[in-house]
Amino acid sequence: xxxxxxxxxxLIIAVVxxxxxxxxxxxxxxxxxxxLKGGMHLIMEVVTDEALAIQTDMSATQLKGLxxxxxxxxxxxxxxxxxxxxxxxxxxxxERKIKDIxxxxxxxxxxxxxxxxxxxxxxxxxxxxxxxxxxxxALETIRNRVDEFGVAEPTIQKEGLAGxxxxxxxxxxxxxxxxxxxxxxxAMLEFRQVISGxxxxxxxxxxxxxxxxxxxxxxxxxxxxxxxxxxxxxxxxTVVPGKNLRSARxxxxxxxxxxxxxxFNNQGAAQFEKFTAANIGKQLSIVLDDRxxxxxxIQDVISGDGIIKGRFxxxxxxxxxxxxxSGALPAPxxxxxxxxxxxSLGADSIRKGLMACIGGLLLVVLFMLVYYRAAGINSxxxxxxxxxxxxxxMAYFKATLSMPGIAGIILSIGMAVDANVLVFERIREELNxxxxxxxxxxxxxxxxxxxxxxxxxxxxxxxxxxxxxxTGPIKGFAITLIIGIVASMFTAIFVxxxxxxxxYGRRKKLSKLSI
Amino acid sequence: MRIFxxxxxxxxxxxxxxxxxxxxxxxxxxxxMFFARGFNMGIDFSGGTMIEVxxxxxxxxxxxxGLLNKINLGDAQITRIGNENKFFxxxxxxxxxxxxxxxxxxxxxxxxxxxxxxxxxxxxxxxEKNQVAAGKIDxxxxxxxxxxxxxREKGQNDEDAQQSAKIxxxxxxxxxGIISDFSALEKAGVKHKVMAVLRQxxxxxxxxxxxxEFVGPQVGQDLRRKATLACIWALFGILVYIxxxxxxxxxLSGVLTLGHDVLIALSFILFFNIEMSxxxxxxxxxxxxxSINDTIVVFDRLRDNLKIMKKDDLEAxxxxxxxxxxxxxxxxxxxxxxxxxxxxxxxxxxxxxxAFTMLVGVIAGSYSTIYQSCxxxxxxxxxxxxxxxx
Numbered sequence: 059x060x061x062x063x064x065x066x067x068x069l070i071i072a073v074v075x076x077x078x079x080x081x082x083x084x085x086x087x088x089x090x091x092x093x094l095k096g097g098m099h100l101i102m103e104v105v106t107d108e109a110l111a112i113q114t115d116m117s118a119t120q121l122k123g124l125x126x127x128x129x130x131x132x133x134x135x136x137x138x139x140x141x142x143x144x145x146x147x148x149x150x151x152x153e154r155k156i157k158d159i160x161x162x163x164x165x166x167x168x169x170x171x172x173x174x175x176x177x178x179x180x181x182x183x184x185x186x187x188x189x190x191x192x193x194x195x196a197l198e199t200i201r202n203r204v205d206e207f208g209v210a211e212p213t214i215q216k217e218g219l220a221g222x223x224x225x226x227x228x229x230x231x232x233x234x235x236x237x238x239x240x241x242x243x244x245a246m247l248e249f250r251q252v253i254s255g256x257x258x259x260x261x262x263x264x265x266x267x268x269x270x271x272x273x274x275x276x277x278x279x280x281x282x283x284x285x286x287x288x289x290x291x292x293x294x295x296t297v298v299p300g301k302n303l304r305s306a307r308x309x310x311x312x313x314x315x316x317x318x319x320x321x322f323n324n325q326g327a328a329q330f331e332k333f334t335a336a337n338i339g340k341q342l343s344i345v346l347d348d349r350x351x352x353x354x355x356i357q358d359v360i361s362g363d364g365i366i367k368g369r370f371x372x373x374x375x376x377x378x379x380x381x382x383x384s385g386a387l388p389a390p391x392x393x394x395x396x397x398x399x400x401x402s403l404g405a406d407s408i409r410k411g412l413m414a415c416i417g418g419l420l421l422v423v424l425f426m427l428v429y430y431r432a433a434g435i436n437s438x439x440x441x442x443x444x445x446x447x448x449x450x451x452m453a454y455f456k457a458t459l460s461m462p463g464i465a466g467i468i469l470s471i472g473m474a475v476d477a478n479v480l481v482f483e484r485i486r487e488e489l490n491x492x493x494x495x496x497x498x499x500x501x502x503x504x505x506x507x508x509x510x511x512x513x514x515x516x517x518x519x520x521x522x523x524x525x526x527x528x529t530g531p532i533k534g535f536a537i538t539l540i541i542g543i544v545a546s547m548f549t550a551i552f553v554x555x556x557x558x559x560x561x562y563g564r565r566k567k568l569s570k571l572s573i
Numbered sequence: 574m575r576i577f578x579x580x581x582x583x584x585x586x587x588x589x590x591x592x593x594x595x596x597x598x599x600x601x602x603x604x605x606m607f608f609a610r611g612f613n614m615g616i617d618f619s620g621g622t623m624i625e626v627x628x629x630x631x632x633x634x635x636x637x638x639g640l641l642n643k644i645n646l647g648d649a650q651i652t653r654i655g656n657e658n659k660f661f662x663x664x665x666x667x668x669x670x671x672x673x674x675x676x677x678x679x680x681x682x683x684x685x686x687x688x689x690x691x692x693x694x695x696x697x698x699x700x701e702k703n704q705v706a707a708g709k710i711d712x713x714x715x716x717x718x719x720x721x722x723x724x725r726e727k728g729q730n731d732e733d734a735q736q737s738a739k740i741x742x743x744x745x746x747x748x749x750g751i752i753s754d755f756s757a758l759e760k761a762g763v764k765h766k767v768m769a770v771l772r773q774x775x776x777x778x779x780x781x782x783x784x785x786e787f788v789g790p791q792v793g794q795d796l797r798r799k800a801t802l803a804c805i806w807a808l809f810g811i812l813v814y815i816x817x818x819x820x821x822x823x824x825l826s827g828v829l830t831l832g833h834d835v836l837i838a839l840s841f842i843l844f845f846n847i848e849m850s851x852x853x854x855x856x857x858x859x860x861x862x863x864s865i866n867d868t869i870v871v872f873d874r875l876r877d878n879l880k881i882m883k884k885d886d887l888e889a890x891x892x893x894x895x896x897x898x899x900x901x902x903x904x905x906x907x908x909x910x911x912x913x914x915x916x917x918x919x920x921x922x923x924x925x926x927x928a929f930t931m932l933v934g935v936i937a938g939s940y941s942t943i944y945q946s947c948x949x950x951x952x953x954x955x956x957x958x959x960x961x962x963x
């Protein structure tokens with residue numbers, strides 16, 4: 059045996075050892091996809107426009123303050139769309155002052171000045187930055203909530219080209235309603251003053267406002283599970299925003315009924331105290347995610363702590379406390395897709411996938427043995443090694459195995475021996491031309507190489523496009539296919555050659571090949 | 574073993590018009606089907622609700638339709654899976670159609686969610702409805718985590734709750750989803766004190782939802798566009814690669830051959846009313862990448878033969894190349910065909926549309942390599958040979 063063979067055999071043993079090491083123990087290294095183990099799969103879109111609108115509102119409020127401080131005459135400052143602010147009025151007199159303010163404090167905005175109208179637009183790069191931030195923040199908040207809810211091994215990640223979609227995989231869960239309301243709740247807790255109500259219908263609430271609802275008022279629905287169905291007219295502005303909340307906990311009301319307890323931070327407490335002192339006897343509503351959860355009459359000055367009363371069940375209390383603690387979502391979420399797979403379907407798929415795998419393997423092995431005899435054994439060894447490497451690489455990348463992934467593995471079995479077939483056929487052809495076995499093997503591998511390379515590369519090309527197009531499981535399929543093809547280049551060309559060299563290389567006289 | 578003891582001498586090229594006619598006919602029939610019936614779009618593309626449900630007792634499609642009629646969903650698409658008591662229920666129905674429109678105005682997907690919930694309760698029998706109303710949980714339709722939570726709430730300790738939930742789910746995995754009797758739980762090792770809680774607070778319904786999926790309508794359109802683009806880009810990528818490795822006309826014939834394979838596969842999808850889903854698109858793209866392989870083998874040989882057989886005419890060279898590589902074309906496809914066949918037979922309902930598409934695509938690919946890839950070159954003989962000389 060010459061030196062180069064020793065070196066090659068060493069490399070193959072090293073690859074085998076590495077693959078086994080990567081794979082061991084099997085059940086811990088191969089992650090099963092949701093379609094195989096059951097669970098819930100969600101894709102949501104973060105409505106980043108809303109997050110921008112909130113940001114723009116805050117800037118508009120800041121601008122109002124600055125105009126007031128500088129006593130600049132104007133009619134109105136208001137948000138237009140989600141990323142623009144418009145200032146109206148006869149603004150020419152104070153143009154210098156306005157420009158100073160905008161140049162100093164509103165660097166994230168571009169503006170155009172006309173006689174009666176100044177319009178500010180958020181700079182595109184800042185806009186993108188805010189969008190990205192809101193998606194990241196949403197991801198973080200959802201992760202907190204899912205962790206607190208106690209789901210084992212959840213997957214939460216960004217998805218989609220625009221990066222504004224979130225993929226959430228929750229194994230072992232199939233109570234979509236509860237989990238979803240938990241995830242989706244923006245947890246925007248607001249305390250708002252009640253003007254009138256309750257009304258049975260929205261029309262009834264509007265009756266007092268023949269000229270339409272004034273801009274600082276809003277009609278808000280009650281949460282039908284908590285209060286009698288209806289609508290209230292509320293002040294649009296919130297007394298204390300939810301971000302001033304310090305903590306939330308389980309509590310009881312004076313009758314021992316479950317309630318949600320909360321406390322404010324110092325700033326919130328001060329604001330709340332001021333408001334309640336000025337409005338004793340009036341009604342206050344607690345609004346969670348745009349639904350009124352409870353309405354109470356202010357009896358006394360309240361500062362630091364409070365409770366939300368309502369007809370809550372224990373589960374609901376836990377969920378509300380959880381979302382209040384995990385922080386508010388920066389923007390609402392929109393469901394795009396939801397799939398819930400029960401555990402028995404997954405188990406069934408695994409059984410059938412395994413069966414198809416074994417069936418395919420047996421058929422291919424049988425064919426190679428019958429058709430190529432001893433050389434068939436060579437290709438089977440290469441094929442088994444291919445499978446081992448494929449699984450090893452998948453384990454290394456922590457790839458998730460789903461049903462399409464299994465299909466990819468099965469296909470790889472068929473495709474991997476293609477390279478063997480091409481080489482063997484070429485060797486046969488060279489033998490027919492009267493070449494000696496050794497030089498036929500040599501020529502066979504050499505001449506088939508570029509054909510195999512070209513053929514495999516085209517498959518990789520379309521698998522790459524598939525990867526780029528697909529979501530979750532389809533991506534898994536594309537990856538399996540690509541890894542399988544790359545591994546087959548190694549096994550069918552390199553390993554198979556070494557096996558030939560090992561079996562025939564040492565014989566001085568070789569007159570016949572079993573192929 | 575050898576199929577061809579000697580190199581075959583089949584004249585493929587002069588039969589090219591028959592081949593073009595055959596493919597043309599199949600594709601034409603496909604086009605007719607497309608306009609007559611269109612694709613059976615899965616919810617990946619159309620949006621909607623798709624439920625897979627399994628019944629304990631023998632059930633028929635009309636029975637299910639009867640139940641769904643009561644909730645105005647009689648026109649849902651119901652398909653039996655194999656010979657079992659398992660069914661797919663697919664619907665695009667909106668709440669408006671179900672006379673539930675007075676429910677709160679909702680975003681698209683939530684609407685589908687309510688539809689799914691309506692179907693669930695629609696399928697329940699009277700006794701099961703009573704059990705749910707009494708606050709009991711259905712062990713055949715509740716997840717492991719939820720069962721454990723429930724048991725903890727009923728005063729069981731963590732370990733017991735988790736262990737019992739696991740036993741229940743494992744039982745369901747083996748009993749194709751439905752446990753018929755509480756005694757089965759006891760036999761499987763659920764503790765007595767847990768059993769007492771379960772008997773009082775849980776029940777076993779006679780069906781189970783194997784999967785519930787819904788997709789919002791806006792995704793589908795986006796996906797349709799993306800799928801088409803992915804196919805076109807893959808074809809283009811292959812065209813460029815072959816043009817780079819061989820010559821432009823090789824690339825063009827290769828891609829035309831591939832386009833043919835995809836069209837044939839799509840035609841058969843239409844004939845057999847196979848559901849269009851993401852996995853079918855994956856199969857189509859795999860065909861695009863794979864079925865070019867044997868074409869490349871032929872082109873490779875053709876390139877060599879063009880150098881050796883300078884005196885022969887193109888038709889003879891093409892035939893020679895095809896014959897020399899014939900066993901290769903057949904057997905490389907055969908190995909993949911064997912694995913796809915195994916997937917089709919054993920892989921189950923979930924993956925069958927994928928296996929079907931691959932099956933048609935691989936056969937079409939093998940046939941088109943032999944009868945079409947070179948025939949295109951023959952059709953462009955004038956340009957092809959001129960280029961060769963230069």
